Structures are given as C-alpha cells and as structure tokens.
Amino acid sequence: MTLFLNCLGGYILTPLFLTKTGGFLGPIADLMGIIMDLIFRVTSSMGVLNIGLCIIIFTIVTRIIMYPLSYKQAKSQKLMAVIQPEIMAIQARYKGKENDQQAMLMQNAEIKAVYEKYGTSMTGGCLQLIIQMPIIFALYRVILNIPAYVPSVKVYFENVVSSIGGSAAIANVNEFAHSTEALSKIVTTARIAEGTISTENHIIDFLYNLNPDQWTKFAEFVTDKGMILEQAMEQVFTPNVMAIQQMNEFFGINLATSPSAYGMLSPKAWIIPILAGLSQYLATKLMQAQTPQMNDENNPTAGMMKGMNIMMPLMSVFFCFSFASGVGIYWVASSLIMGIQQYFLNKHMNKIDMDELIKKNIDKANAKRAKKGLPPINEKTAEENYKKMQAKMERIEAKRQVQLDETKVRIEEANKYYKTDSIADRAKMVQQYNEKHGKK
DSSP, rough: OGGGGSSSSHHHHHOOOTOOOOTTHHHHHHHHHHHHHHHHHHHHHTTTTHHHHHHHHHHHHHHHTTTHHHHHHHHHHHHHHHHHHHHHHHHHHHHTTOHHHHHHHHHHHHHHHHHHTTTTTTHHHHHHHHHHHHHHHHHHHHHTHHHOOOOOHHEEEEEHHHTTGGGGGHHHHHHTSSHHHHHHHHHHHOOOGGGOOSSSSHHHHHHHOOHHHHHHHHHHHHHHHSSSSSHHIIIIHHHHHHHHHTTEEEEEEEESSOOOGGOTOOOOHHHHHHHHHHHHHHHHHHHTOGGGGOTTTTTTTHHHHHHHHHHHHHHHHHHHHHSSSHHHHHHHHHHHHHHHHHHHHHHHHSSOOHHHHHHHHHHHHHHHHHHHOOOOOHHHHHHHHHHHHHHHHHHHHHHHHHHHHHHHHHHHHHHHHSOSHHEEEEEEHHHHHHHHOOOO
16 A cells, blocks of 8 residues: 555645645644654653654554554454355356346345345445545655654754755755756655745755765855854754754664665665565565455455565565655554554454354444334345345346347338348338338
8 A cells, every 4th residue: 555655646746845735634644743743752852863763653653543443444354254255156156257247237236135144345344444545645744744744853954944044045055956966856856846946945845855975065065155154053053964864864774865875785775675575565464364265266356466465565675765764664664563463453353253243243234224214134134135136137137138129120120121232122212211201
C-alpha cells in the first residue's frame, strides 16, 4: 500500500512542501501533525533531538490508534478462511463459462448467498482497508513534509531564514539553489513551483532537503554574500543548523538524503531499502497466515497474490532507494510494527471459536436488517433468497430468449417477403412496399 501513497491527486497537485494537503485528508493530516509535534516536544525535553526516533514512536502510536481497525480486519480474514472454500467450489462449477453472462449472474447469486449465510457481504472485508487508507495517506504526508505539520521542527528553519534576512534573502537563496545540478534537483524534489523560490516557506522547503555537505556550502555562501552578521551567524545560524543536522541524523544516515546518494557500493545505500523489503515481506506473510486458501493452487487469486508477495517487497526496495531516508524509516517501522501486531493478532484469532464468531456476525447483520425492516437472515432464508434470485434470473433469461426467438422469426419472414437475389426481385420488393403503403 505504501508504495503508491504519493499517487493521490491531492499530493501531486500540492506544489509546496509547506502548503498542507487539502480536501478530506487535511484535517486527518493536521491531527497526525499534532501527535508528531507532541512526540518531538517530549523527546526534545528529554535531551533527544532526533526526527528518526520521533518517526518510529509516531508510527507505534498511530498503529495503536488504528488497532481496532486491524482487529476487525483480522476477524474478516478469519471468517474468509471459512467462506473461501465454498466460494472456490462455486467458482469451480462455473469454470470456463466466464463469457456466459447468465452463468456469471448465477455464480454471483450463489456467492452472495454464501456471504449472507455467514452474516457478511462481498465488500465486508474491504471496509477496514478503505477506512485505513485516508489515515495512511495522511501519515505519509506528515512524514514527507515534517516542517509543515510540526511547528517545533519548523521553528529551527525559521530561525535560520530569519538570520539571513528572511524575504530579503530570496534572490540569493535562488542563486545558491541553482548553482549546481544537485541543488537544482532539490528544488524539484521540494516541488517548488516553476523552480523559483519566492517565499520564506519556499526557503524552508529547500533547506529541509539539504544534506550536511550542502549545509556547509550554504553557510559559506551566505557568509561570502554578506547575507548575515557575524553575531547572527554565531548565535542563531550555526546553533540552529547544528540542531537541524542532529535531528536529521539517524545511526549515521541523514534522513533528508536518499540512499542512492551514497552510491551503489556504500552499505548506507542498502540498509534502509533492504530492511524495507524484508519487513514488508514478513508483514505480508503474517497477514496471509489467517488465509491459508491463498496457498491453494485451485484458488484463482492465489497465483496473483504470490506474485504480489514478491513484487511489493522489491518495489519497496526500489522506492526506498530513491526517496529520502526519513520516508524509508517510516516504511520500515510501519511494516515491522504491523508484523509484530499481526503476529499477536494471529495467535489471538487461533483461539477464537469460529461457531461463536459466525453467530455474533449473523446477530450483528440481523440487527442491521431489523433497523431496515427486513426479516432476519439465517442459513434457511439465505437459501430461500438464493432460490428467489435464481428464479428471477431464469425469468429474465426466458424473457430474453423469447425476444430473441421473436426477432429471429421476424427476420426470417422479412427475408421471405423481400427477396433480393436479382434485379427483378429488387424491383418486386419496391412494388410490394408501395402496394403495402398505398403508394403508386
């Protein structure tokens, strides 16, 4: 999932890092930012100024917040382990009839009846994922744009910008930002509109992505340009830059630097990408432990899932190699925590009485049906509903067949009446038409 988080339209259309995402994701991202800011303040007060540690704690907190959804999803998977064999048996009966519309309607009716028998629906297992998606997208947005959502981090950058002249420094910062190809790429990475820094927020967008060497060059640049007084350099600029570098370093890895920047042969380049791939593979395997049917060769989706289990971790490696290390830390932490959480969920689900789970599920479904004025559903009524749907589709098919037969008869009669095998037949056809419609 996390590999495609940056594909949301809201993300692509947002040109600036410090311009928060809008739409329905905005309030969720703001809430996540408040949590991240609180974590940063607490760790800072304890003398630990590190964004990497905050990302890990942040991920733990958010996974705890989403635990109820994960629990419901685990129950859905447990239930699907019982339902899936029946669905697979239905699909086997209709194998080879994929192009037969009537057969596919009958198959869907049978599958729907199976879901009703267990008090769920075809989309029941997806609901928890749909609810989680906006939260995950918002989380990713916060991790990607920390200064925009975490005021206690942004203040360090504001101090740096203020010390070099604020808005008056924009022209010089633009000059520095386009002085090398590597720095110009940072402007693009920061999604600064038209590649031109024009506000103080743009400056922060740019500075947030600098690595230690680039910070050193920036300090030399502002000194050579006379953008900063010596006192401001010593009392404001240097202490805040040192704090920024400290908070962006995590076990020798700069969180603002992508692993690819270290070079293919550097161990630093592969630590996060490999951990991301392994942790995602582990989390996926643990999630599938509750759905053994995914390993059944007769299951039409099993092959696709096996391919995804290999492809997704490899994509994690690729993307983590290209993205800033801070995003990679989040992916690794999220997958590891999700894997640990799933391990304990699996142990808990193995102790659950399936008959009791199904009974509770049906009772819950019946409570919803009662509110709508519908009769309760059970195995008998589910079968009766299936028979009603089957009879309805048979009537529709019979009516369609009658219409086809009638159309066929009319075509045959028309062909007999209007023969066009020769010029004489055509002339006779015109004469017949005129006589029929009273024309001379």
